[in-house]
Amino acid sequence: MRIFFLSAFxxxxxxxxxxxxxxxxxxxxxxxxxxxxxxxxxxxxAPDLMQQARSFYDQAEAEFAKANxxxxxxxxxxxxxxxxxxxxxxxxxxxxxxxxxxxxxxxGANSIKRKREAELRENISKLGQxxxxxxxxxxRMNSSALKKIEEAAQKIKAAEALSxxxxxxxxxxxxxxxxxxxxxxxxxxxxxxxxxxxxxxISIAERALEESKRKLxxxxxxxxxxSTIYGARVESIKGVIKVSFQGLFxxxxxxxxxxxxxxxxxxxxxxxxxxxxxxxxxxxxxDLETQDKNIGLxxxxxxxxxxxxxxxxxxxERLRTASPRIDESPTNTIGDRRIEFIxxxx
Amino acid sequence: xxxxxxxxxxxxxxxxxxxxxGLSLKAKAxxxxxxxxxxxxxxxxxxxxxxxxxxxxxxxxxxxxWIEDAKNSxxxxxxxxxxxxxxxxxxxxxxxxxEESRSKKKADELExxxxxxxxxxxxxTDTNAKVIEEIERLEQQ
Numbered sequence: 001m002r003i004f005f006l007s008a009f010x011x012x013x014x015x016x017x018x019x020x021x022x023x024x025x026x027x028x029x030x031x032x033x034x035x036x037x038x039x040x041x042x043x044x045x046a047p048d049l050m051q052q053a054r055s056f057y058d059q060a061e062a063e064f065a066k067a068n069x070x071x072x073x074x075x076x077x078x079x080x081x082x083x084x085x086x087x088x089x090x091x092x093x094x095x096x097x098x099x100x101x102x103x104x105x106x107x108g109a110n111s112i113k114r115k116r117e118a119e120l121r122e123n124i125s126k127l128g129q130x131x132x133x134x135x136x137x138x139x140r141m142n143s144s145a146l147k148k149i150e151e152a153a154q155k156i157k158a159a160e161a162l163s164x165x166x167x168x169x170x171x172x173x174x175x176x177x178x179x180x181x182x183x184x185x186x187x188x189x190x191x192x193x194x195x196x197x198x199x200x201x202i203s204i205a206e207r208a209l210e211e212s213k214r215k216l217x218x219x220x221x222x223x224x225x226x227s228t229i230y231g232a233r234v235e236s237i238k239g240v241i242k243v244s245f246q247g248l249f250x251x252x253x254x255x256x257x258x259x260x261x262x263x264x265x266x267x268x269x270x271x272x273x274x275x276x277x278x279x280x281x282x283x284x285x286x287d288l289e290t291q292d293k294n295i296g297l298x299x300x301x302x303x304x305x306x307x308x309x310x311x312x313x314x315x316x317e318r319l320r321t322a323s324p325r326i327d328e329s330p331t332n333t334i335g336d337r338r339i340e341f342i343x344x345x346x
Numbered sequence: 347x348x349x350x351x352x353x354x355x356x357x358x359x360x361x362x363x364x365x366x367x368g369l370s371l372k373a374k375a376x377x378x379x380x381x382x383x384x385x386x387x388x389x390x391x392x393x394x395x396x397x398x399x400x401x402x403x404x405x406x407x408x409x410x411x412w413i414e415d416a417k418n419s420x421x422x423x424x425x426x427x428x429x430x431x432x433x434x435x436x437x438x439x440x441x442x443x444x445e446e447s448r449s450k451k452k453a454d455e456l457e458x459x460x461x462x463x464x465x466x467x468x469x470x471t472d473t474n475a476k477v478i479e480e481i482e483r484l485e486q487q
Contacts, residue, residue, distance in 0.1 A: 074428040081435045088442040095449035102456035109463040116470040123477040130484045 026073075027064070030057060030080040037086035045093055046086045053082040138191070145182075145191040148198035152179050155205035162212035166239025167345075171208035175201045215239070215345050222274060222343065229266040241343040243267065248339050254300035256308060264305065267341065268312035275318075276346040281305055282322040284338040298324030305339055380430055384416050387437045394440045400447040401440060409436045 034053050042050045060075035156175050164172040182197035219236055226234045226243050233244040245267075248260040256264070271277055283298035283305075302321045310316055322342075391409050394401060412433040419429045 071428060074432050078428070078432045078435050081432065081439050085435070085439040085442045088439065088446045092442065092446040092449045095446065095453045098453040099449065099456060102453065102460055106456060106460050106463065109460055109467065113463055113467040113470065116467055116474060120470050120474045120477065123474055123481065127477055127481050127484075130481060134484060134487070 026080075027061070027076060030060075030076050030083065033080055033083035033087065037083045037090070040087055040090035041093075042086040042090060046089050049082050049086050049089075053079050053086065055079075056082065141191040141195075142189075145186050145194040145198065148195045148202070149179070149182050149186060152182065152198045152201040152205060155202050155209065159205050159209040159212055162209060162216050163239055164208040164212040167212040167215035168208040171204050171211060175205035175208055178204060218274075218345060222270065222277070225270050225273075226267070226343070229263050229270075231260070231263045232267070239345075243341040243343060245339045245341075248305070249301055252297065254297060254304050256304055261308075264308055265312065268309050268314055271309070271314050271318065271343075272312070278318050278320065278344050278346050279309075280320045280322050280342040280344075282340045282342065283324050284340070295324050301339065380427060381417075381420055384413060384420070384430065384433070387433055388413055390437050391440065394437070394444050398444050398447045401443055405436075405440060405443070409433070409440060412436055 034050075034057060037046075037050060037053065056075050056079035060072045060079055063069075063072035063075060152175070156172070156179060159168070159172055159175065178197045178201035182194045182201060185191075185194035185197060219239070219241060223234055223236050223241050226232055226241060229243075231245055231247070233246075235242050245260070245263060248256055248264070250257055271279060281302050283301040299321075302324070306316075306319050306321060309319060391406070391413065395406055412429070416429040416433045
């Protein structure tokens, strides 16, 4: 009998051990998952599943209480899986909400992007137009600068043609200086500055031209008058009038010959008529034996002519004397006793 | 004691016999039906496994194990369908995970897209500012 009871107890123990008791911790986890699902809004978006999860959980607890552990574990797992499904649905809902929000934001962002693109296209077009306009303007400016510089060159050339280098050397030099500077600026592409300097050069060259023209006309007029004086040999060289008188003096003498006075009077008359004229008086050598004697005689002759002109009312400041010219040519007798007047326009 | 004759017992026995046969056939049909549903779950699991690499492996392994458990339970002739319910629910859970994964992927894509649009818009705005600056500079000349 004892052996029978002992065997029955051992059999009961083995039977209980083979039931593989589920850990109660798993139930706590499952319960916690159901609560998480509920907290995440499971009741709202999956009420049926929530109900099922709770129902299976209750059934699992009931089976556990009845010591049906295997069945309890299966039911608990069903409950837990449903809870996890609800949580996953919750997360999916959040993502779906995100998708909806992002789509809306993308629409807004695309709208802003299209607006900015339109603005950019418009501004690029505007920039292109401005660049074209500037290119045309620069081309025109370059063309204008070229024309101006050509005009300046022509004006300078015209002034030079009227002997501006003698009649108006300072203005001509100034005009040339501005012309060269204009050329440099043109080469550097600074058209505006080039045009400005070309214009300045033109203006100065025009003044030089006018002055040269006036002086040339005056020179011609004076030359014409001087040419009518008896015994006067007149030539115009480099803006000055050179007047030569021969035989004004007796040989080896500084006394003016009587018949030379009308010519000197006529010359004094021209000087009187044009107060701006200045004269340099120079005497050529005579045929005396020594150079010193020749120089001395020449000086005296210049003094004699100067004194006569002064006596005719010509101010001394308009008369200048030059050193005597020594003529060393042995055959030169015509040159002897020659007096030269270098007339300048002042 | 002999209240019921043999004549009376025979029809009752026949009725019980027919009832037993009927119930047996129904149980067999039910089992066949559950088996086909398990096969359907297997197919669904395979498609989920192929559809997304984001599904946790342990959940996939668990599903496979539970399918096998459900099959074994059927083979042992157990009438309890809790194992099947558990497996069915697990596959449903995986389906939901797959949908969640797809939604997450879509949300990530849209997030990247909006970032891209914003960066492009900033670039366009910067370029536009430079163009406006150039226009102003040229207009001042």
